[in-house]
Amino acid sequence: MTSPARRDFAGARGTIRAIGAPVETVHQTQAELMAHLAQVREIAAPLGIGFLGLGMTPSWSRAQIPVMPKGRYKIMTDYMPKVGRYGLDMMYRTCTVQTNLDFSSEADMVKKLRVSVALQPVATALFANSPFTEGKPNGFLSFRSEIWRDTDNARSGMIPWAFEAAWGSNAGSTTRSMCRCISSSAATPISTSRDRRSVISLTAKNPAFPGERPTLSDWANHLSTIFPEVRLKRYLEMRGADGVPWGRLPALPAFWVGCSMTTTSLDAAWDIVKHWNAGERQALRDDVPRLGFKARIRDRYLFEIAKECVALSHSGLRRRGRIDHLGRDESRHLEPLERIIDCGRTPAEEMLEKFEGPGTDPWNPPITNMRFKSVC
Secondary structure, three states: OOEEEEEEEEEEOOOOEEEEEEEHHHHHHHHHHHHHHHHHHHHHHOOOOOEEEEOOOOOHHHHHHOOOOHHHHHHHHHHHHHOOOOOHHHHHHEEEEEEEOOOOHHHHHHHHHHHHHHHHHHHHHHOOOEEOOOOOOOOOOOOHHHHHHOOOOOOOOHHHHHHHOOOOOOOOOOHHHHHHHHHHHOOOOHHHHHHHOOOOOOOOOOOOOOOOOOOHHHHHHOOOOOOEEEEEEEEEEEEEEEEEOOHHHHHHHHHHHHHHHHHHEEEEEHHHOOOOOOHHHHHHHHHHHHHHHEEEOOOOEHHHHHHHHHHHHHHHHHHHHOOOOOOOEEEEEHHHHHHHHOOOOHHHHHHHHHHOOOOOOOOOOOHOOOOOOOOO
């Protein structure tokens, strides 16, 4: 797992990003996260700055978002509208929370990747938290997730190739796995501002720049611009959740650790998803931004699957037996998700119930409740 070990300004709109160091327990993630928020508060409070735990800016238009003065973002701003409707909204108006998980071997990586890709819609529903755009309901529970459906489909999605039979088989599987991953990544144009290039290809010469070819540095940078639902690096990056209030943040690593970091839990999670085909996985992913728990796969509502996964995660965390200084195991961090399951509604649906309607103060109760109260 990772937790906030360093901070920097990231993204076209100058968001504060906390990047974690590897840690062993969810307790450590929670402790570093709270330390990060305390440090941010120390700087922000005297300036009258507060923070919202949401997946998308609830009231500001794209034109109202300030832009970081970086050449890369000028290139992306020009490029994104050519490949999807929502690329600029992704850049300027969305916020996610991510968890990175380690793997012990190639076989472990393959299984965790498949499970986490298939179950990413569960995390999207549990953390759905972006139902407002420019001061009114936008028709979605996670509009942030919907935005990724039409941002740049060559760079994002449910990576169906990860479920191909050749992946993870025995003889030569490492070579096949890496070749398949590289082949998929290489098919995507590289966005770069190095020298005179803007968008170039790994596999074809660009007549506008004769003799120029990508470098290894370009390739490394390129891999950071590919955004599937789960991104394979030296770890697995879970990308399906909206930004949420501070008290719910530790629930995301807790959920994924409990589902995947013990053999028993990982096997049980694989049993849930192993018979789903690519079309069914994609349909579930397509439906969940709007329908949340009411999305279906085969004969099951996503709510039933989410309930099963939260219980599975709870058992996995109990089985891990990682105790904090008060003698509590990591399952305590799942309490926000267990409350969501108990009420049967996504966080976005609760916000919509409290919404007072267009024309009211944009900082009405459902938005105000998303403030980082430990910071503001």
